[in-house]
Amino acid sequence: MAENNAAPRHILVIGMGAGDPDHLTLAAVKAMRRAEVFFVLGKGREKESLTRLRRDILDEHLTGPYRVVEAEDPWRDRTQDDGARYTSAVHDWRHRRADICERLIIEELAPGECGAFLVWGDPSLYDSTLAILEDIRDRGTVDFGHTVVPGISSVSALAARHRVTLNRVGRPIHITPGRRLAQGFPEDDGDIVVMLDGHETFTQLTGRGLWIHWGAYIGTPDEILVSGPLDEVAGRISRLRAEARERHGWIMDTYLLRQSTEETDRPAAGADGAPG
Missing domain, CATH: 3.40.1010.10 (Tetrapyrrole methylase, N-terminal domain)
Known part of the structure; x- marks a missing residue:
């Protein structure tokens, strides 16, 4: 009582x-x-x-x-x-x-x-x-x-660090843990923000014409950013994740996936795999 x-x-x-x-x-x-x-x-x-x-x-x-x-x-x-x-x-x-x-x-x-x-x-x-x-x-x-x-989420911080919007005109945003993304890619569901992806599900999504904006330890001195066509940078992100996990003993990362377009897919300065 x-x-x-x-x-x-x-x-x-x-x-x-x-x-x-x-x-x-x-x-x-x-x-x-x-x-x-x-x-x-x-x-x-x-x-x-x-x-x-x-x-x-x-x-x-x-x-x-x-x-x-x-x-x-x-x-x-x-x-x-x-x-x-x-x-x-x-x-x-x-x-x-x-x-x-x-x-x-x-x-x-x-x-x-x-x-x-x-x-x-x-x-x-x-x-x-x-x-x-x-x-x-x-x-x-x-x-x-x-x-x-309320506070600033890793999702909004990720978009700010890459200098992109989370959505595009008239399109929805889908936020999902990596575990659900591994069960099936939500086709035609707008732009997709992925959190809690310990299994690197993005490596299973190459060949779809996707662009990725990825970040780990966002907002800390250990921040790492990568942006580019998923087919080209997936392997580099995997290596960076492995190195960072080995160095720190843990990792927290978030990423945005979207269909590639010339107009919107411009990586932020410093988004080359090095700390921003």
Whole structure:
């Protein structure tokens, strides 16, 4: 049963951008200054740089007292890539994440206090934080309200770095994880933004006359950009991904696919596989 208290806890879910500390909006900074406790789920030693970046952002923008409470993110079964087994694995992982976040909110956030989760990119796009908070609220063990502050997603940052629009005149945009793209290319579905593609599905799409705008670690000092006809650059992107994963222990990348046209397919300066 939820505790009966006249001053419920409040949670801020703050989009912190794709990696560049300057991606924080004024609304995000104002929200951060309201929070007394920041919750961080660590991704293990190989992704310590992500936790450090969060702390750097807090140090840069906050002057008042605050606490950072860290917990280890639970293991997720990433071997299940198809249909119901994938959905089941994700729900199981989210449920275990909710167990951890529920404990942190109860034990580390006093009634009447304001806590925050800093979310990469935008909380509404391929992020689990909002679903986890709804799970916790449905359990009825702790009473809290929550507010969402949008952020700059890797999708919008990718388009900005390549100096292109995501859509073309009168055409839709299709945003999909790489896992779904591998199940079938959405023909005549406008321009396609692909996220979470650990299997390099773009390598299976050569010979279709596609152009790719690809970026990894967007907005960070390690940023890599490549733009060009997919048939010509797919192999180079694969090599860059392998080298970057070996160097950092992890990779986050996003790409835009579209039918090639002379008018729109001009790569941005610096989009040659080197850091931008």
